[in-house]
Amino acid sequence: MALSYSNCPSISRLAPARPKLQAPFSGPSYSYGQSRRDFSQISHRSTRNKSFNVGYMLEASSDLTSTSRETLSKKHENGGLPTVRSDESKLSAAISISREAATVSITVVGASGDLARKKIFPALFALFYEDCLPEHFTIFGYARSKMTDAELRTLVSKTLTCRIDKRENCNDKMEEFLKRCFYHSGQYDSEENFSDLDKKLKEHEVAKISNRLFYLSIPPNIFIDVVKCASRSASSSNGWTRVIVEKPFGRDSESSAALTRNLKQYLDEDQIFRIDHYLGKELVENLSVLRFSNLVFEPLWSRQYIRNVQLIFSEDFGTEGRGGYFDHYGVIRDIMQNHLLQILALFSMETPVSLDAEDIRNEKVKVLRSMRPLQLENIVVGQYKSHTKGGVAYPAYVDDKTVAKGSLTPTFAAAALFIDNARWDGVPFLMKAGKALHTRGTEIRVQFRHVPGNLYKRNFGTDLDRSTNELVIRVQPDEAIYLKINNKIPGLGMRLDRSNLHLHYAARYSKEIPDAYERLLLDAIEGERRLFIRSDELDAAWVLFTPLLRELEDKKIAPELYPYGSRGPVGAHYLAAKYNVRWGDLGSEH
Numbered sequence: 001m002a003l004s005y006s007n008c009p010s011i012s013r014l015a016p017a018r019p020k021l022q023a024p025f026s027g028p029s030y031s032y033g034q035s036r037r038d039f040s041q042i043s044h045r046s047t048r049n050k051s052f053n054v055g056y057m058l059e060a061s062s063d064l065t066s067t068s069r070e071t072l073s074k075k076h077e078n079g080g081l082p083t084v085r086s087d088e089s090k091l092s093a094a095i096s097i098s099r100e101a102a103t104v105s106i107t108v109v110g111a112s113g114d115l116a117r118k119k120i121f122p123a124l125f126a127l128f129y130e131d132c133l134p135e136h137f138t139i140f141g142y143a144r145s146k147m148t149d150a151e152l153r154t155l156v157s158k159t160l161t162c163r164i165d166k167r168e169n170c171n172d173k174m175e176e177f178l179k180r181c182f183y184h185s186g187q188y189d190s191e192e193n194f195s196d197l198d199k200k201l202k203e204h205e206v207a208k209i210s211n212r213l214f215y216l217s218i219p220p221n222i223f224i225d226v227v228k229c230a231s232r233s234a235s236s237s238n239g240w241t242r243v244i245v246e247k248p249f250g251r252d253s254e255s256s257a258a259l260t261r262n263l264k265q266y267l268d269e270d271q272i273f274r275i276d277h278y279l280g281k282e283l284v285e286n287l288s289v290l291r292f293s294n295l296v297f298e299p300l301w302s303r304q305y306i307r308n309v310q311l312i313f314s315e316d317f318g319t320e321g322r323g324g325y326f327d328h329y330g331v332i333r334d335i336m337q338n339h340l341l342q343i344l345a346l347f348s349m350e351t352p353v354s355l356d357a358e359d360i361r362n363e364k365v366k367v368l369r370s371m372r373p374l375q376l377e378n379i380v381v382g383q384y385k386s387h388t389k390g391g392v393a394y395p396a397y398v399d400d401k402t403v404a405k406g407s408l409t410p411t412f413a414a415a416a417l418f419i420d421n422a423r424w425d426g427v428p429f430l431m432k433a434g435k436a437l438h439t440r441g442t443e444i445r446v447q448f449r450h451v452p453g454n455l456y457k458r459n460f461g462t463d464l465d466r467s468t469n470e471l472v473i474r475v476q477p478d479e480a481i482y483l484k485i486n487n488k489i490p491g492l493g494m495r496l497d498r499s500n501l502h503l504h505y506a507a508r509y510s511k512e513i514p515d516a517y518e519r520l521l522l523d524a525i526e527g528e529r530r531l532f533i534r535s536d537e538l539d540a541a542w543v544l545f546t547p548l549l550r551e552l553e554d555k556k557i558a559p560e561l562y563p564y565g566s567r568g569p570v571g572a573h574y575l576a577a578k579y580n581v582r583w584g585d586l587g588s589e590h
């Protein structure tokens with residue numbers, strides 16, 4: 001059955017970008033560009049917007065033949081709104097032909113591994129299920145393990161699931177998807193093996209243009225070998241070649257800079273898609289919408305009204321199975337320096353000029369560069385120890401055989417960070433991240449200041465803090481946004497209580513929320529870079545954490561032990577108390 005994109009959900013999330021200043025077809029890597037998801041919006045947009053949609057569409061159509069590209073380019077240069085209007089249907093037709101004229105080959109390097117099985121193949125299937133993959137696409141698994149195509153398909157099929165709201169034809173769809181999956185076994189440092197892959201990819205690239213996406217789902221020590229071999233022996237000869245790089249992006253400023261330098265020996269920055277999957281989470285993406293499209297929030301978004309901001313990550317399981325990796329990095333590098341810091345940057349950045357990837361990333365870099373590097377007195381580290389509960393014995397971190405004996409690696413950390421700019425001067429941004437805690441969840445909590453001269457302060461008793469407003473963005477699980485307000489309890493008396501204005505996603509939206517990897521894979525295929533980390537962002541992030549990480553290691557700071565399944569070390573409460581903050585209770589809406 002021929003596939004079409006027609007059912008792929010239109011993405012109102014991709015708002016029109018600013019017109020590009022450079023020529024749309026310049027540069028070494030083709031930008032297959034924005035999706036037909038954008039094109040589906042064209043007819044709803046104003047004439048004014050159409051002018052930059054042309055730029056957008058031109059970029060999108062970089063896989064057109066040169067003649068049609070030139071024709072489209074000329075139309076753009078003419079500034080030609082009238083032309084655009086009259087030629088809209090021709091343009092759409094040309095673009096749809098162009099899409100048929102390109103194959104996208106997706107190679108998952110490290111296909112035998114955990115992430116590939118758990119996240120990448122299921123995300124690709126979900127995109128296929130939603131008709132979001134191009135008509136001509138092929139998926140190749142690449143790793144050292146010996147496997148046939150059939151064995152890969154069996155491996156992959158075990159983790160595929162169908163969308164809960166659309167179960168029809170699920171098995172057919174799975175079969176169809178699996179038929180497009182192939183496997184090539186090879187070494188990560190063998191150009192010859194990548195040349196063989198190249199030949200196999202070519203056999204499946206039926207369209208005129210071949211675009212290639214490599215997903216590096218492998219340990220970081222082999223990133224460069226793979227990039228070197230893939231770029232020399234298996235990059236596209238007439239379309240784009242992009243590489244998704246998984247974290248960790250180094251261990252500190254130096255190693256991260258070295259990684260970037262080495263990647264750039266073989267790739268241009270715009271071919272590198274550094275993934276932080278938290279940026280693909282629905283509520284993280286919604287942060288900007290909440291802030292910049294609701295008048296009620298943005299005016300309050302500063303030191304004037306916000307007392308503190310909390311970014312809390314908690315997992316109710318340990319490092320099971322990933323101790324080897326984790327012990328080399330620890331929770332500060334694994335969660336704080338990337339996932340939580342990225343959320344912080346989006347939360348606190350100034351209004352970008354537009355929703356264009358570069359404009360957003362410019363603002364993120366600015367705010368990161370306004371932050372104070374973390375200091376030892378503003379951090380508490382912990383490590384889980386064994387604990388028996390209900391007759392079940394839970395292991396200590398150091399019981400993991402892949403973890404070094406006597407390891408001091410933190411599995412928990414709490415930190416106070418500060419942004420030294422006019423908007424946020426003096427506001428503590430508190431981060432807390434831990435494994436093997438009592439619950440699983442990620443939340444952003446915004447505690448507002450007291451109401452000055454509050455007429456009702458008598459009604460709150462002595463604990464004024466309980467009467468301040470709090471905005472909670474529950475990133476996961478059970479996505480929700482709620483605002484804690486004070487309210488009069490109905491009746492003849494004047495008693496107040498705390499109530500929540502509540503947006504509960506499961507109740508409000510029937511559609512299942514896509515996994516972060518789906519969104520990010522689709523963006524990478526479409527050349528949308530907004531949710532990927534630029535190298536200067538990464539540098540700025542490491543500057544904040546590197547001195548502290550070095551000090552922790554040099555001074556061999558011992559983590560405070562906490563029982564598996566507990567709420568973490570008490571030191572985290574002392575740290576918060578130092579800044580007059582009480583941690584929000586994750587998952588609790590009271």
Ligand SMILES: NC(=O)C1=CN([C@@H]2O[C@H](COP(=O)(O)OP(=O)(O)OC[C@H]3O[C@@H](n4cnc5c(N)ncnc54)[C@H](OP(=O)(O)O)[C@@H]3O)[C@@H](O)[C@H]2O)C=CC1
Nearest residue numbers: 110112113114115116143144145217218219220246247248
């Ligand atoms: N798993 C997860 O939940 C997450 C993982 N990541 C990152 O994604 C990447 C992949 O993670 P994950 O799938 O867990 O990793 P794995 O440890 O499962 O490794 C993936 C594959 O790489 C090959 N490999 C493993 N170790 C080595 C080695 N020392 N030298 C050469 N090849 C090796 C193996 O394939 P073969 O032997 O067949 O060649 C393995 O199947 C990593 O960078 C990780 O940090 C990021 C976020 C979450």
Ligand SMILES: O=C1O[C@H](COP(=O)(O)O)[C@@H](O)[C@H](O)[C@H]1O
Nearest residue numbers: 247277315322334335339442476
């Ligand atoms: O990047 C990582 O993220 C996972 C948590 O991701 P989530 O989407 O399940 O919240 C974490 O378990 C892992 O240690 C870390 O490397």
